Amino acid sequence: MMPALAENNKIQVFTSMEEAPKNVSTKKVVYDTKDLNLWYGDDHALKNINLSIYENEVTAIIGPSGCGKSTYIKTLNRMVELIPVVRISGEILYRERNILDRTYKVEDLRTKVGMVFQKPNPFPKSIYENVAYGPKIHGIRDKKTLDEIVEKSLKGAAIWNEVKDRLNENAYGLSGGQQQRLCIARALAIEPDVILMDEPTSALDPISTLKVEELVQELKKEFSIIIVTHNMQQAARISDKTAFFLSGEVVEFAQTDKIFSNPSDKRTEDYITGRFG
Amino acid sequence: MKYIDTNLVQKKMGSRLLRNKLAKLFFMLATLFGLLVLVILIYRVIRDGAAWIDFDFINNKLSTDPERAGIMGAILGTLWLMLVVAPVTMILGIGTAIYLEEYAKKGKLQALIQTNISNLAGVPSVVFGLLGLTVFVRGMDLGNIVLAGGLTMALLVLPVVVVAAQEAIRAVPGFLREASYGMGATKWQTIKNVVLPASLPGILTGTILALSRAIGETAPLVVIGIPALLIPLPDGIFDKFTILPVQIYYWTLDSALVAEYTNLAAATIVILLVVLFLMNSVAIFIRNKFQQRL
Numbered sequence: 001m002m003p004a005l006a007e008n009n010k011i012q013v014f015t016s017m018e019e020a021p022k023n024v025s026t027k028k029v030v031y032d033t034k035d036l037n038l039w040y041g042d043d044h045a046l047k048n049i050n051l052s053i054y055e056n057e058v059t060a061i062i063g064p065s066g067c068g069k070s071t072y073i074k075t076l077n078r079m080v081e082l083i084p085v086v087r088i089s090g091e092i093l094y095r096e097r098n099i100l101d102r103t104y105k106v107e108d109l110r111t112k113v114g115m116v117f118q119k120p121n122p123f124p125k126s127i128y129e130n131v132a133y134g135p136k137i138h139g140i141r142d143k144k145t146l147d148e149i150v151e152k153s154l155k156g157a158a159i160w161n162e163v164k165d166r167l168n169e170n171a172y173g174l175s176g177g178q179q180q181r182l183c184i185a186r187a188l189a190i191e192p193d194v195i196l197m198d199e200p201t202s203a204l205d206p207i208s209t210l211k212v213e214e215l216v217q218e219l220k221k222e223f224s225i226i227i228v229t230h231n232m233q234q235a236a237r238i239s240d241k242t243a244f245f246l247s248g249e250v251v252e253f254a255q256t257d258k259i260f261s262n263p264s265d266k267r268t269e270d271y272i273t274g275r276f277g
Numbered sequence: 278m279k280y281i282d283t284n285l286v287q288k289k290m291g292s293r294l295l296r297n298k299l300a301k302l303f304f305m306l307a308t309l310f311g312l313l314v315l316v317i318l319i320y321r322v323i324r325d326g327a328a329w330i331d332f333d334f335i336n337n338k339l340s341t342d343p344e345r346a347g348i349m350g351a352i353l354g355t356l357w358l359m360l361v362v363a364p365v366t367m368i369l370g371i372g373t374a375i376y377l378e379e380y381a382k383k384g385k386l387q388a389l390i391q392t393n394i395s396n397l398a399g400v401p402s403v404v405f406g407l408l409g410l411t412v413f414v415r416g417m418d419l420g421n422i423v424l425a426g427g428l429t430m431a432l433l434v435l436p437v438v439v440v441a442a443q444e445a446i447r448a449v450p451g452f453l454r455e456a457s458y459g460m461g462a463t464k465w466q467t468i469k470n471v472v473l474p475a476s477l478p479g480i481l482t483g484t485i486l487a488l489s490r491a492i493g494e495t496a497p498l499v500v501i502g503i504p505a506l507l508i509p510l511p512d513g514i515f516d517k518f519t520i521l522p523v524q525i526y527y528w529t530l531d532s533a534l535v536a537e538y539t540n541l542a543a544a545t546i547v548i549l550l551v552v553l554f555l556m557n558s559v560a561i562f563i564r565n566k567f568q569q570r571l
Contacts (some may be wrong), residue, residue: 079459084383111461121452123471133470134460166560183456 027054029093030078030224032193034092037168038071040083047248049090051214058225060239060256062232065272067245068117069228073196076226077113083147095193106206111138112165114187118199120179121213122171122186127154127163130171130182149189157185158215177208183214197227201234213238232272236260244268280318302402309500319550326543334544339507339519343537348545350510354423354518355552357493357511361427367484370438371430374480376441377444379468398436404498404567405433414501421502429497434487441483445476478567484559495522520548 016187027072031251040044046068053059074080075092086181093100099109122130131150140146150167154160159181163174171182181198187195197216201209216225216238229235235242243253244265252259252268264270335348373394381387419425423435449472457467473480502524511518528542 077459079455082455082458105462107461109461110459115455115459117452117459119452121450124475133457136471137460137462137466138456152399185461188454204564217402271315 006198027056029053030095031092031226032096034091034093036072036075036092037088038068038075038080039087041085044076045248047254049250051243051250051253053114053224053226056220056222057240058220058238060229060235060242061226061228061236062230062242062271063245065230068248069245070198070246073198073226073228076194076196077110079110079115081106089151111190112192113193113194113196114190115196115198116180116184116187117198119203120176120183122174122179122182124169124170124172127171127174127182128143128167131189132188138190142162151251153185153189154182156188156219157181158211158218173207175227177204177211180204180208180212183216184212184219188219192223194224194226197225199228199230202230209234232260243270318351318503322543322546324543325540326547327543329540330489330547331537334541335530335548338510339524341507341535343541346541348521348524348548349409350508351519351521351524351545352548353511355520357423357514357516357518358427358430358520359488359492360365361424361514362430363484363488365428365518366435366487366491370435370484370487371480373435373439373563374442374446375468375472378443379472381465394436394439394492398440402494402496403500405429406497408432409497410501418516421504421519422516423511424504426498426501426520427514429501430491430494433494433497434491437487437490438480438484441487442476442480445479445483448479450473453552472475478563482560483566485556485563489556489560492520493549493553499526508530521545521552525549 021126024219029052031051033049033051033053036046036049037044049072061073063069065138071080075088076099080086080088088100092100094109094113097104113126124134128150131153132146135146135149140149151160151164154163159178162178163182166173174182178202182201190192204212213234216227219225220240227239228237228260239256240258241254242256244251244259244263244267246267252265253262254264259268260272263272283320310474322493333345335352336349337345339348339350340346377387377390406429409425409432413419413425413428414421415424453471453475454467457471498520502511504517508517508519525542525545528538528545532538532542
C-alpha cells in the first residue's frame with residue numbers, strides 16, 4: 001500500500017493535475033458499453049449507447065416509458081436474447097471481456113450478474129427452496145452449506161427475521177414487499193458481482209419501497225448495482241450516478257446530484273422537472 | 278320529441294318476455310336430451326347386466342358357456358395395454374410438447390408440425406388401426422400382441438397428450454422462466470426445475486383423459502386383429518390379448534346366436550364405465566389439488 005500511495009503522490013506532483021477526475025478515482029469499471037445498438041425487428045430500440053459503470057456504486061437509469069431503459073439493463077445479462085427478433089451490434093465489456101462475444105457463456109455471465117425483476121417472481125416453492133435454487137443450479141448439494149447460504153442471503157436482503165421461523169412455507173404466502181426482498185435474497189445467493197434491478201419497487205407499497213431502497217444502500221458496499229426506475233425521487237435518493245435515456249439514446253450521464261441540480265441538457269431538465277414523460 | 282314510444286314498448290313487452298322464456302326452454306331441452314340418452318343407456322346396461330356381475334364374472338376366463346364366461350382376460354389385457362400406452366404416450370407426448378414449446382424456433386416448420394399434430398388428433402381411430410397393422414403387426418412382425426396394440430393405441434392418443442402438455446407448458450408464467458435464467462440456469466435446468474413442476478398437473482390431467490379414451494377404443498384393435506377366440510390369460514406385453522371394449526363388441530356381434538351374450542356385454546359395459554369414471558375422477562382430483570398451489 002505505502003509505496004503505491006507514494007508513487008501516486010509523485011505522479012500527482014509531476015503532473016500537478018488540479019482536477020484529478022473524481023469519478024475515475026480508484027474505482028474500477030464493471031461494465032463498459034461501447035456503441036451499443038439494438039433492434040427489435042425493424043424497431044431501433046437502443047442507439048449508440050456509450051456508458052461506463054463503476055464498482056460499488058448505484059447507477060440509476062431513468063427515462064419515460066419506451067425509452068429503452070429496460071431493454072438496456074436486460075442486455076447487460078443478455079436476458080434480452082429471450083426475445084427472438086432481437087439484433088445487437090457494438091460491445092459490452094464486463095470486467096474487460098465482451099459479453100456479446102459468441103464464446104461468452106451466458107450461464108456464466110448470469111452467475112456473476114444477478115437480476116431482480118419488476119414484479120416479485122418467487123418460484124411456487126418454499127422460502128428455503130427459493131433461495132437455495134441458485135446454489136443448487138451451480139452444483140451445491142451439501143445441506144449444511146446450503147443452510148448457511150440461505151441464512152446469509154436472507155440476512156443480506158434484510159428479511160431473515162421475518163421468515164426464519166417459516167423457511168419451509170410457500171413463498172406465495174409472503175406479502176409483495178417480502179416477496180421482492182426474497183427475490184433479492186435469491187439473487188444474492190449466487191454471490192454475484194453485479195445486481196441488476198429492473199424497476200424493483202414499481203409493484204410495491206411506499207413502506208416496502210423504502211425498505212428496498214435502504215437495502216440497496218446497504219448492498220452497494222459489496223455489490224455494484226444498476227437500477228432502472230420510473231421514480232425520479234428514488235433515483236435521486238439512492239443512486240451515485242444517473243443516466244437519462246430518451247428514445248433509445250443516452251441524453252445525459254453524470255453524478256446524480258449534478259443531473260438533478262444542474263443538468264447540462266435541456267431535455268434532462270424538462271424531464272426531471274416533470275415537463276414531459 | 279322522444280324516439281321511444283312508451284305504448285309500443287308496452288304492447289311488445291309480452292312477446293319479448295315470451296321469446297325470452299322460449300330461448301331458455303330450448304337451451305334446457307338441448308342439455309336434457311344428452312342427459313336423457315345417457316340415463317337410458319345406463320338404465321339399460323344396469324338392467325341387463327347388473328345381475329350378471331359377481332366375483333366369478335370378473336374372475337373367470339372367457340368361455341362359450343354364458344354361465345361360466347368371465348372377463349378376467351379382458352381386464353388383464355386392458356391393464357397390460359395401459360402399461361404400454363401410458364409410458365409411451367407420456368414420454369413421447371411430453372417430449373414433443375417440450376420441444377415445440379421450449380426449443381423449436383417459431384417459424385414455418387414449427388407451424389407445420391403444429392398443424393399436423395392438431396390434424397392427427399382428428400384422424401379416425403380405424404386409420405390408426407391400419408397404421409398399427411402395417412407398421413407394428415406386419416412391418417415389425419410383432420403379431421397381434423399387447424405391445425403392438427399398445428403402440429398403436431399410444432399413437433392414437435399421442436396428439437391429445439401433446440396438445441394438453443403444450444397448453445400446460447404455455448401456461449407457466451414467463452416470469453418464472455426469467456427468474457431461473459436470471460440466475461444462470463441452463464435451459465434444461467429451467468425446464469426440469471421450474472417449467473415441468475409447474476405444468477405437471479395440467480400434463481397429468483391431459484394424459485389421464487387421453488388414457489381413458491384409449492381404454493374405451495375398439496376400432497384400432499379390431500383392425501389389428503385381436504382374436505375373438507378363447508385365448509389364455511395374458512402374462513405380459515408379448516402375449517395375445519383382448520380388452521374390455523373389444524369383448525363387448527364381440528359379445529354384441531354374437532348376441533343373435535346366444536341371447537345371454539347381450540347380458541354379458543351389458544355387464545362388461547358397467548365395469549368399463551366404472552373404470553372410466555374412476556380414471557376421470559383421478560384426473561379431476563389432480564387438477565383441483567394442484568390448481569390451488571399456483
